Amino acid sequence: MSAYKLIECEIKDRQSIIAGLLDMGLNLSDIEIHDEAISLQDFVGKNRPQKANIIVRRKAINKTFSTGMSNDVGFEKVEGKYKAHISDYDMSWWKRREPKFKQIAATESIISAAKKKGYHVQQTNEDNNIKLKLIKNF
Amino acid sequence: MAKHVIEISIKPGGIIESEVLGLLGSGCEVESQWLDQLGEMKEHRKTKDSEKVQKVELVKKLFV
Numbered sequence: 001m002s003a004y005k006l007i008e009c010e011i012k013d014r015q016s017i018i019a020g021l022l023d024m025g026l027n028l029s030d031i032e033i034h035d036e037a038i039s040l041q042d043f044v045g046k047n048r049p050q051k052a053n054i055i056v057r058r059k060a061i062n063k064t065f066s067t068g069m070s071n072d073v074g075f076e077k078v079e080g081k082y083k084a085h086i087s088d089y090d091m092s093w094w095k096r097r098e099p100k101f102k103q104i105a106a107t108e109s110i111i112s113a114a115k116k117k118g119y120h121v122q123q124t125n126e127d128n129n130i131k132l133k134l135i136k137n138f
Numbered sequence: 139m140a141k142h143v144i145e146i147s148i149k150p151g152g153i154i155e156s157e158v159l160g161l162l163g164s165g166c167e168v169e170s171q172w173l174d175q176l177g178e179m180k181e182h183r184k185t186k187d188s189e190k191v192q193k194v195e196l197v198k199k200l201f202v
Contacts, residue, residue: 003156003183004155007154009154098151109176129148134145
């Protein structure tokens with residue numbers, strides 16, 4: 001071995017967000033994608049000040065997580081990175097799922113980048129960790 | 139044919155631990171630079187093989 005790195009992943013591509021949301025139990029049809037960020041809505045359908053490029057509407061959140069009166073959840077692309085907009089009401093269910101969401105999104109980011117670099121990818125799951133072996137022949 | 143391997147562990151919360159295997163010295167740095175673009179670097183250290191290359195280079199210099 002010759003190098004060791006510890007990196008906190010930042011989510012920079014929409015496919016990684018989508019992978020994380022699907023893993024949470026949402027369906028692809030629950031996820032809206034907008035090139036230009038649009039307003040999120042609150043639990044009665046009124047526009048909130050926050051805007052987002054990737055949106056899960058409150059109806060899908062209520063249905064999937066039985067939350068009752070959720071607001072929309074959104075991800076806004078700011079300076080090349082996605083920022084999550086989660087209402088205070090929805091924060092408790094989100095916090096329970098966020099670690100796994102980030103893990104799945106990070107995995108998707110790495111696999112996508114590795115394949116572009118010509119690596120063959122092997123994936124295994126070990127305890128709570130996802131292990132990737134990236135192999136390249138010269 | 140030479141083989142280069144990167145072993146990665148992804149923890150809940152999106153923390154990535156990686157080790158680069160099969161490349162020595164600066165080759166390792168170059169080949170793993172793309173990992174740095176994935177997020178914020180919290181720790182980066184060279185391990186045994188990297189030191190070995192530096193020692194070999196030092197020995198070469200001493201005997202030139």
